[in-house]
Amino acid sequence: MIDLHSHTLESDGSWSPEQVVEQAVALRLEALAITDHDTFSGYDLALARASAAELDLVCGIEISSKLERRGKATIRNVHLLGYFLDQPPSPGFRVWLGKIQASRRDRNRRLAAKLQSLGLKVKLEEAEAFGRTLTGRPHFAKVLIQKGYASSVTDAFERHLDEAAQGYVPRHEPTFAEAAATITASGGLAVLAHPYKLTRNASEPLDMVIGELVDQGIRGIEAYHSEHTSAEMEQFAAAASAFGLAITGGSDFHGDAKPGVKLGSGKRGNVHIPREVLDRLRNSKTR
Ligand code: AMP
Ligand code: ZN
Numbered sequence: 001m002i003d004l005h006s007h008t009l010e011s012d013g014s015w016s017p018e019q020v021v022e023q024a025v026a027l028r029l030e031a032l033a034i035t036d037h038d039t040f041s042g043y044d045l046a047l048a049r050a051s052a053a054e055l056d057l058v059c060g061i062e063i064s065s066k067l068e069r070r071g072k073a074t075i076r077n078v079h080l081l082g083y084f085l086d087q088p089p090s091p092g093f094r095v096w097l098g099k100i101q102a103s104r105r106d107r108n109r110r111l112a113a114k115l116q117s118l119g120l121k122v123k124l125e126e127a128e129a130f131g132r133t134l135t136g137r138p139h140f141a142k143v144l145i146q147k148g149y150a151s152s153v154t155d156a157f158e159r160h161l162d163e164a165a166q167g168y169v170p171r172h173e174p175t176f177a178e179a180a181a182t183i184t185a186s187g188g189l190a191v192l193a194h195p196y197k198l199t200r201n202a203s204e205p206l207d208m209v210i211g212e213l214v215d216q217g218i219r220g221i222e223a224y225h226s227e228h229t230s231a232e233m234e235q236f237a238a239a240a241s242a243f244g245l246a247i248t249g250g251s252d253f254h255g256d257a258k259p260g261v262k263l264g265s266g267k268r269g270n271v272h273i274p275r276e277v278l279d280r281l282r283n284s285k286t287r
């Protein structure tokens with residue numbers, strides 16, 4: 001079994017990169033991809049431990065983007081996975097990633113100021129103590145809870161952080177097409193992450209949504225994911241075949257930040273991804 005989607009402390013997971021590798025080894029996974037949000041640092045830190053344990057560690061990343069659609073509203077926070085990017089990353093990719101990280105920090109600074117202007121005593125440094133280099137709204141939510149301004153993460157988003165809330169401050173995200181093109185130009189395979197987020201409850205048929213994303217540059221779909229029903233897994237795998245796309249899958253493990261999702265097996269064992277998925281993926285990359 002393999003797992004091609006996991007997060008560490010370097011983004012919003014709660015386990016260190018070494019702990020995630022140890023767990024993959026304990027579970028006898030045949031391969032693991034660390035796919036932290038907007039950073040390679042989890043992968044970098046995991047490499048030594050993985051090679052000592054002879055674990056096949058795949059370089060991955062998960063990029064947040066905004067999907068611009070002809071004649072339709074833009075959808076924010078659409079996730080793209082990138083696999084097998086050149087290592088070390090090409091200078092172009094590093095600069096591009098650096099811009100994303102800088103714009104996140106700039107948004108965080110403005111978000112802290114906005115919350116303060118609303119009378120909420122929340123400092124940037126307090127959120128950064130939780131989120132470090134990848135501080136985001138979930139970390140501001142933790143501070144808001146700690147200070148009694150919210151009762152839960154959901155409550156913190158509803159009251160203060162959501163797009164509809166007073167405290168909302170937008171951040172620059174690359175477009176989906178730009179993210180896909182940049183991953184491809186840097187030697188990577190651009191894959192639509194957890195497609196259910198775009199297709200469940202969508203007004204258009206699945207094939208239309210996927211077709212649109214193919215036009216925007218994806219070369220694979222994450223058919224297997226902890227949040228997918230078995231029917232969705234079948235539909236996504238079928239759509240991938242129909243469009244000639246690669247198929248990937250993973251648990252989207254976040255440690256204690258997403259209780260109930262286990263590395264390698266997902267939610268109550270709902271993902272079990274055979275090694276051949278990775279073999280095929282590597283072949284489709286070299287094609
Ligand atoms: P950011 O990238 O800092 O703007 O934060 C986006 C992240 O916040 C998403 O990836 C989600 O994990 C989380 N998030 C967004 N909306 C909510 C919500 N309503 N409740 C809980 N978490 C949310
Ligand atoms: Zn995450």
Ligand code: FE
Binds near residue numbers: 193
């Ligand atoms: Fe995601």
Ligand code: FE
Binds near residue numbers: 007062
């Ligand atoms: Fe993820």
